[in-house]
Amino acid sequence: MRDLEISNQELSDIAEEALGxxxxYWASLEGRRAYPSTTSENTTELFSRPWLENGRGREILQDFKSIAEHARPGTGRFFGYVVGSGEPIGALGELLAAVLNQNVTSWRSAPAATSIERAVVGWLAEAVGCAGFTGSLCGGGSMANLMALAMAREAKLPANETGVQPCVVYASEQVHMSIPKAVALLGIGRKNLRLIPVDDKFKMRTDALQAAITADREAGNVPIAIVATVGTIVSGAIDPLPEIADVARREALWMHVDGAYGGMAALAVPEKFQGLSFADSLSLDAHKWLYQPLDCGCLLNRHPDIARTTFSHSDDYVRILSEDPTEAFAFFEESIELSRRFRALKLWMSLQFHGRGAYREAIRRDLDHAQILAQTIALHPELERLAPVSLSAVCFRHRSKDNEAILRRVIARGRVYLSNATINGQFVLRACFVNHRTTPDDVRAIVSEIIAAAEELNC
Ligand SMILES: Cc1ncc(COP(=O)(O)O)c(C=O)c1O
Known part of the structure; x- marks a missing residue:
């Protein structure tokens, strides 16, 4: 039987092989299919196996080839959902973070990691025009949105001691599913989430927002928060932040901005994001449009006092024994988790390795790619775009064929991967560009693949 402790020589050999x-894998990405040719039967047969009494040793690395073959690859031709491309320096950061195995609960538990996380959170805030906001990294946009609405609830109608009282949250009809989920989990109840109609550009209508708030107040309901979205999941629409901020200010409501998809683009096109700094809280996702390996969400806010009222439930065994404010700092006093991994190291390494300009240009290229796709669609009368291209998501359809069948064909052909969405009740094809590996040729392949798949359906 093996022992958990292994020799330096064996560790060095296996580390070298794993890095190899x-x-x-990175070198092979260009030639890989955009989606693996696999089934649940394949993956179950390959990967459902017992945990053996005796270890297999270094041989376990031989599994990597088939895992990679049955995994969604980070090629430049994956355009589904909002999936960042997994920048390799960030991946090396993940490895080194795991090697250090810090528990980033607080400075006392992880001195360097805590200072690094606070620094990179400051970089993100500054990059999107919200200098001075504080916050923390988390698993993703869903977790950030949950924490934001917990803060909103505690700021406007404190519930931690006495339990939740009836209250109302507002968001557009295009809001991401993580908001109804958060509202449900926080005990506010999905029926108290008002879905405000959007205009023809899929942006929240502030006249309808104001009317809904007024109607609620007249009915004796208690509004607490507005969720604006910058980069809606379907079409990338940006809600009108300055107007929403006016409503929030007038009505004394918390303004949360869900920037999980689009927020980081404020680094490249700040003019589209005016009013972002009016937010009380802002969700970002570095594993989306900052290309970082999963996972890396971030919640920024400008109310550390409210973050502490919301999340501070310290027990004696984690009591901080320092008067120095930096040494006394604890993430668990300002966010949900206690044990936390060292997410910040990948950002620390990747953002400094490439520099801010490289990220700005990569985001600009993604925005250009969306415009190239929109222009290519316009050259094909059999295709129709169904929403304006506000950021890097493009929604379109074939005018005369079954679009669901086209999408299945396109995925099976494996040359590009798109996902789908519903716009005005119609099934649409959706391509989203948050991928530093994508080239203009990859973008042009989208329309040729759609046309080829549509033709195949004739046979
Ligand atoms: C607008 C928006 N909000 C929230 C989320 C949830 O983010 P995550 O998947 O990181 O939890 C997404 C994911 O696509 C999103 O697009």
Whole structure:
């Protein structure tokens, strides 16, 4: 039987082999299918196996080839959902973070990691025009949105001690599913989430927002928060932040901005994001439009006092024994989790390795790619775009064929991957560009693949 402790020599050999696998995977990306040719039967047969009494040793690395073959690859031709491309320096950061195995609960538990996380959170805030906001990294936009609405609830109608009282939250009809989920989990109840109609550009209508708030007040309901979205999940629409901020200010409501998809683009096109700094809280996702390996969400806010009222439930065994405010700092006093991993190291390494300009240009290229796709669609009368291209998501359809069948064909052909959405009740094809590996040729392949798949359906 093996022992958990292994020799330095064996560790060094296996580390070298694992890095070799990573290097050949990255080198192979260009030639890989955009989606693996696999089924649940394949993956179950390959990967459902017992945990053996005796260890297999270094041989386990041999599994990597088939895992990679049955995994969604980070190629430049994956355009589904909002999936960042997994920048390799960030991946090396993940490895080194795991090697250090810090528990980033507080400065006392993880001195360097805590200072690094606070620094990179400051970089993100500054990059999107919200200098001075504080916050923390988390698993993703859903977790950030949940924490934001917990703060909103505690700021406007404190519930931590006495339990939730009836209250109302407002968001547009295009809001991401993580908001109804958060409202449900926080005991506010999905029926108290008002879905405000959007205009023809899929932006929240502030006249309808104001009317809904007024109607609620007249009915004796208690509004607490407005969720604006910058980069709606379907079409990338940006809600009108300055107007929403006016309503929030007038009505004394918390303004949360869900920037999980689009927020980081404020680094490249700040003019589209005016009013972002009026937010009380802002969700960002570095694993989306900052290309970082999963996972890396972030919640920024400008009310650390409310973050503490909301999340501070310290027990004696984690009591901080320092008067120095930096050494006394604890993430668990300002966010949900206690044990937390060292997410910040990948950002620390990747953002500094490439520099701010490289990220700005990569985001600009993604925005250009969306415009190239829109222009290519316009050249094909059999295709029709169904929403304006506000950021990097493009929604379109074939005018005369079954679009669901086209999408299935496109995925099976494996040359590009798109996802789908519903716009005005119609099934649409959706391509989203948050991928530093994508080239203009990859973008042009989208329309040729759609046309080829549509033709195949004739046979
Ligand atoms: C607008 C928006 N909000 C929230 C989320 C949820 O983010 P995550 O998947 O990181 O939890 C997404 C994910 O696509 C999103 O697009």
């Amino acid at each position: 696998l990573a290097k050949s």
